[in-house]
Amino acid sequence: MRREITGFSNPLVKRVRSLREKKHRKREGLFLAEGLRIMTEAREAGALPEMLFYAAEVAPHPLASALMDAVDEAGSEVIATSADILSKMSGKDNAQTLVGVYADRLTPINALDRASADIWLVAQSLRDPGNLGTILRTGDAVGAGGLILVDDCVDPFSVEAVRASMGALFTQAIVQCRWQEFIGWLRSGHGALVGTSLQTDQDYQQPAYTAPTFLLIGNEARGLPADYEAACDTLVKIPMLGKADSLNAAVAAAVMAYEVRNQLRRRG
Amino acid sequence: MRREITGFSNPLVKRVRSLREKKHRKREGLFLAEGLRIMTEAREAGALPEMLFYAAEVAPHPLASALMDAVDEAGSEVIATSADILSKMSGKDNAQTLVGVYADRLTPINALDRASADIWLVAQSLRDPGNLGTILRTGDAVGAGGLILVDDCVDPFSVEAVRASMGALFTQAIVQCRWQEFIGWLRSGHGALVGTSLQTDQDYQQPAYTAPTFLLIGNEARGLPADYEAACDTLVKIPMLGKADSLNAAVAAAVMAYEVRNQLRRRG
Known part of the structure; x- marks a missing residue:
C-alpha cells in the first residue's frame, strides 16, 4: 500500500x-x-x-x-x-x-537452537548502545548465532544500537533474560561458558575452545560479578602490555570471538 | 596555586x-x-x-x-x-x-622513534571520536607506540575521544599528518605497512608479521583508497562468515593488532 x-x-x-x-x-x-x-x-x-x-x-x-x-x-x-x-x-x-x-525480534531463550552455531555471545549489564551494536556486528562476522543479553542491558532496539550493528541486528538472534534463566538454560544442554577476567593468569589463547562456546562479556565499568565468573567453565585474560587494565567491551568481545573462531576453523 | x-x-x-x-x-x-x-x-x-x-x-x-x-x-x-x-x-x-x-600533545612525525615499539597504528580519515579513542586504548593494551592520524581524521582531543581512550591518549604518541608525509617518513626507515582490504584473499593470520608493523586502518564507511592499499607491503583480510562485509573500524584494528602482538610474542 x-x-x-x-x-x-x-x-x-x-x-x-x-x-x-x-x-x-x-x-x-x-x-x-x-x-x-x-x-x-x-x-x-x-x-x-x-x-x-x-x-x-x-x-x-x-x-x-x-x-x-x-x-x-x-x-x-x-x-x-x-x-x-x-x-x-x-x-x-x-x-x-x-x-x-x-x-522487534526477541527470541525466548528456550527457543534458541544452541547447536545451530559454534559461538554465542552473552553480555551482562552492557550499558553502551554503540558497544551492543558493535558486538552484534562482530557476532555476524564470526558466524555467531546470536547475542544473549543478561540482566539490565541497554535496549538492543535503540537507534544507536541498530545503527552500530550495521544490520547485524537482523542476522543475529537476540535474547533478553536474567542470569538465573540463562544459566539454567545453558546447563540443560552442552556448551562451555567462557569469561574474561582479571582474576586469572590463563592467557586467552591457551584453552582449546569447543563448539558451542558461550563468550560472556561483562559490564563496561565493573566487568563480571564474582559469582558469574565462578559459574564459568573457563576464565581467561587477554594480555595487556600497556598502562591500562582493560579493553573496550566490544573490542574484548571481538578479540575473544576471533580466537575461538580461528581455533575452530583450524581444527575444521 | x-x-x-x-x-x-x-x-x-x-x-x-x-x-x-x-x-x-x-x-x-x-x-x-x-x-x-x-x-x-x-x-x-x-x-x-x-x-x-x-x-x-x-x-x-x-x-x-x-x-x-x-x-x-x-x-x-x-x-x-x-x-x-x-x-x-x-x-x-x-x-x-x-x-x-x-x-595538547601532538608529536611531529619526524620525532617518532619507530624502533621504540613493535606495533604502530595508523588511521586514515577516521570519522568517529569513539572509534579513535577505542583504537588508542587498544594500542595501549597491545604495547603500540602510538597512533598516526593520516588525512582528515576526527580530533583526537575531543571530549568523546579522550573519554573512549580511557587515558591511553596520554600513553600513546599521537601524530597528525598527510599521507605523503607519512609514507615519506615510513619509507625513510624500516617497518612494514599492513592494510586490511576486501580486495585480497590473504587471511590476516597468514603473513609472518615483523617489528615494527604499521597497521593501516581505513575510513569507517569507505575503507582505504586504492592507491593507499597499493602502497601497503601486505594486504590481508579478516574473514567474515556472516552477511556483513565489514567490521567496526576499532574492532578490525584490535583483531589485527592482537594477531601481530600474538605472533611477535610467540616468536619472542
Missing part, C-alpha cells in the same frame, strides 16, 4: 518519532532502522519493515526501489515523505533517505 | 567550557579530560593538567588528593568549584568530580 505524508504534524510522524524512546518501542513492539544499507541487510535476513518511509525528492537507488516493491508485496505500507520529515523522525540533521519501522 | 570559583559566569568557566569545541582547542592548544581514572592514568604517564577543577562538596578520593598535590607542586592551578559548574564545563548532566585542562 502506498501513500504520502507531507505534514510535520501528521500523527504518524509523531508516532514514528516516539519510537526513539524505549518506553514507546516497548509499548508498540516496534523499532526504527534507517538507511539503505541496514534495511537491505534486514531484507536479506528476511525482515521487512511494517512501514517504510522514503524521501520523495530523491531519486531512489535501485536497491531502495526493490525494497519498496517487496514491502508493497508483503502488504505493508510504503510512505512517500520528505527529507525534512525523515530528519524529524530519526532525530538526525542529516537523515538517511529511508526509514523503516520494524517489529 | 589553589583558588576557588563559585560563579557560573566566571570567565574561566566559559573558557574551559569552550574547549569542548575544536576551534577553541586548536586556538588554545588545550583540551579537557575528566574523571579520576583518566587523570590518574595521565599522571602515571607523566602528564599533569595545566588546571585542575574539583567539586568542593565531595570528599576527595586519596588518588584525587595526590593528584591535586602534584598539580600544586608543579606550579599549576588547583581550583575548587561545584559539581554543577563541573557539569557545565564538561557538558554532561552527571559530571565527573574532576576536570583537567591539558596541553
Whole structure:
C-alpha cells in the first residue's frame, strides 16, 4: 500500500518519532532502522519493515526501489515523505533517505537452537548502545548465532544500537533474560561458558575452545560479578602490555570471538 | 596555586567550557579530560593538567588528593568549584568530580622513534571520536607506540575521544599528518605497512608479521583508497562468515593488532 505524508504534524510522524524512546518501542513492539544499507541487510535476513518511509525528492537507488516493491508485496505500507520529515523522525540533521519501522525480534531463550552455531555471545549489564551494536556486528562476522543479553542491558532496539550493528541486528538472534534463566538454560544442554577476567593468569589463547562456546562479556565499568565468573567453565585474560587494565567491551568481545573462531576453523 | 570559583559566569568557566569545541582547542592548544581514572592514568604517564577543577562538596578520593598535590607542586592551578559548574564545563548532566585542562600533545612525525615499539597504528580519515579513542586504548593494551592520524581524521582531543581512550591518549604518541608525509617518513626507515582490504584473499593470520608493523586502518564507511592499499607491503583480510562485509573500524584494528602482538610474542 502506498501513500504520502507531507505534514510535520501528521500523527504518524509523531508516532514514528516516539519510537526513539524505549518506553514507546516497548509499548508498540516496534523499532526504527534507517538507511539503505541496514534495511537491505534486514531484507536479506528476511525482515521487512511494517512501514517504510522514503524521501520523495530523491531519486531512489535501485536497491531502495526493490525494497519498496517487496514491502508493497508483503502488504505493508510504503510512505512517500520528505527529507525534512525523515530528519524529524530519526532525530538526525542529516537523515538517511529511508526509514523503516520494524517489529522487534526477541527470541525466548528456550527457543534458541544452541547447536545451530559454534559461538554465542552473552553480555551482562552492557550499558553502551554503540558497544551492543558493535558486538552484534562482530557476532555476524564470526558466524555467531546470536547475542544473549543478561540482566539490565541497554535496549538492543535503540537507534544507536541498530545503527552500530550495521544490520547485524537482523542476522543475529537476540535474547533478553536474567542470569538465573540463562544459566539454567545453558546447563540443560552442552556448551562451555567462557569469561574474561582479571582474576586469572590463563592467557586467552591457551584453552582449546569447543563448539558451542558461550563468550560472556561483562559490564563496561565493573566487568563480571564474582559469582558469574565462578559459574564459568573457563576464565581467561587477554594480555595487556600497556598502562591500562582493560579493553573496550566490544573490542574484548571481538578479540575473544576471533580466537575461538580461528581455533575452530583450524581444527575444521 | 589553589583558588576557588563559585560563579557560573566566571570567565574561566566559559573558557574551559569552550574547549569542548575544536576551534577553541586548536586556538588554545588545550583540551579537557575528566574523571579520576583518566587523570590518574595521565599522571602515571607523566602528564599533569595545566588546571585542575574539583567539586568542593565531595570528599576527595586519596588518588584525587595526590593528584591535586602534584598539580600544586608543579606550579599549576588547583581550583575548587561545584559539581554543577563541573557539569557545565564538561557538558554532561552527571559530571565527573574532576576536570583537567591539558596541553595538547601532538608529536611531529619526524620525532617518532619507530624502533621504540613493535606495533604502530595508523588511521586514515577516521570519522568517529569513539572509534579513535577505542583504537588508542587498544594500542595501549597491545604495547603500540602510538597512533598516526593520516588525512582528515576526527580530533583526537575531543571530549568523546579522550573519554573512549580511557587515558591511553596520554600513553600513546599521537601524530597528525598527510599521507605523503607519512609514507615519506615510513619509507625513510624500516617497518612494514599492513592494510586490511576486501580486495585480497590473504587471511590476516597468514603473513609472518615483523617489528615494527604499521597497521593501516581505513575510513569507517569507505575503507582505504586504492592507491593507499597499493602502497601497503601486505594486504590481508579478516574473514567474515556472516552477511556483513565489514567490521567496526576499532574492532578490525584490535583483531589485527592482537594477531601481530600474538605472533611477535610467540616468536619472542
